[in-house]
Amino acid sequence: SQTIHQWPATLVQPVGSPLSLECTVEGTSNPNLYWYRQAAGRGLQLLFYSVGIGQISSEVPQNLSASRPQDRQFILSSKKLLLSDSGFYLCAWSVPRRQEDEKLFFGSGTQLSVL
Amino acid sequence: GNSVTQMEGPVTLSEEAFLTINCTYTATGYPSLFWYVQYPGEGLQLLLKATKADDKGSNKGFEATYRKETTSFHLEKGSVQVSDSAVYFCALSPSGYSTLTFGKGTMLLVSP
Numbered sequence: 001s002q003t004i005h006q007w008p009a010t011l012v013q014p015v016g017s018p019l020s021l022e023c024t025v026e027g028t029s030n031p032n033l034y035w036y037r038q039a040a041g042r043g044l045q046l047l048f049y050s051v052g053i054g055q056i057s058s059e060v061p062q063n064l065s066a067s068r069p070q071d072r073q074f075i076l077s078s079k080k081l082l083l084s085d086s087g088f089y090l091c092a093w094s095v096p097r098r099q100e101d102e103k104l105f106f107g108s109g110t111q112l113s114v115l
Numbered sequence: 116g117n118s119v120t121q122m123e124g125p126v127t128l129s130e131e132a133f134l135t136i137n138c139t140y141t142a143t144g145y146p147s148l149f150w151y152v153q154y155p156g157e158g159l160q161l162l163l164k165a166t167k168a169d170d171k172g173s174n175k176g177f178e179a180t181y182r183k184e185t186t187s188f189h190l191e192k193g194s195v196q197v198s199d200s201a202v203y204f205c206a207l208s209p210s211g212y213s214t215l216t217f218g219k220g221t222m223l224l225v226s227p
Contacts (some may be wrong), residue, residue: 006156037215043119044204059214090159104215106151106159106195 006091006107013114019064019078022111024073032092033074034104036063036086039087044091050074051096086114117142121205122203128195128225136190136221138179138205146207147213148172148181148188153202162190162203200225 006023013019027030035047048057055063063082064105070107074091091107118170121138129133140148150162150172163172177192188205205218 006158034214038217038220043219044206044215046214046216049214092159103161103164104159108156108158 002093002105004009004093004105004107006110008110010111011113012057013112016080017113018068019076019085019112021026021089021091021112023074023076023078023107024072025093028070028072028093028095030071030096032096034067034092034094035074035076036090036092036106038090044090047078052055053097071093081114083114086112088112117146117207117209117216119205119207119218120217121221122204123219124202124222126147126221126223128215128223130197130224130225131194134192134195134199136205138188138190138218138225140186140188140205140207142186142207142209142211142216145183146209149204149206149208149224150177150179150188151204151217153204153220155201159204168207169191171175195223195225197225198227199223 003026033050036044037047038044050056050068054067064078089110092104094104118141147166149164151159152162153159162163163174165181168181171180179188180188202220202222204220206215208215
């Protein structure tokens with residue numbers, strides 16, 4: 001069966017520090033991968049998605065970047081965190097077939113607090 | 116652009132009460148509509164979905180009907196349980212893509 005791992009579960013970082021959140025998927029090949037963020041009082045916002053190794057699409061301009069160094073690994077990074085980067089970050093994957101495209105499987109999330 | 120508006124919470128109910136969480140959307144074309152649920156300490160899970168007008172999605176006693184004329188996808192359950200306490204997210208997706216647009220989420224609290 002497929003599983004998705006996301007860590008850490010919680011993170012407190014000072015402003016200006018770097019960030020690296022990691023997400024890995026097991027039990028499937030060539031998944032579509034996604035990073036979402038839920039900021040306080042706002043809905044879930046798609047940040048990045050990837051359809052293959054090294055292929056990253058950014059949905060909104062921001063202080064963050066994403067990388068996919070391996071087929072089932074998706075990393076969210078920042079060189080210098082801002083206060084506005086605080087929020088709940090969710091990694092997700094989906095099967096890259098049209099009829100299955102619309103079902104996302106989510107990780108358990110990372111609560112990031114930038115102080 | 117696409118957007119989803121859902122009622123603000125928290126919604127507080129007693130066990131066995133009737134639940135409605137309103138969701139309306141704005142989208143071009145004919146999106147698919149979803150309800151996701153996030154139980155405490157867990158990740159988001161797909162609860163139900165509908166892919167075309169008048170479709171009814173259902174799961175675990177929850178139902179939602181895709182109403183194109185009112186651009187709505189309200190979530191309902193006839194008798195809630197304490198275990199239904201969670202955050203519920205309404206979402207839409209343009210046909211054939213997984214880039215979902217989510218609402219802000221509605222927290223449901225069910226007391227015994």
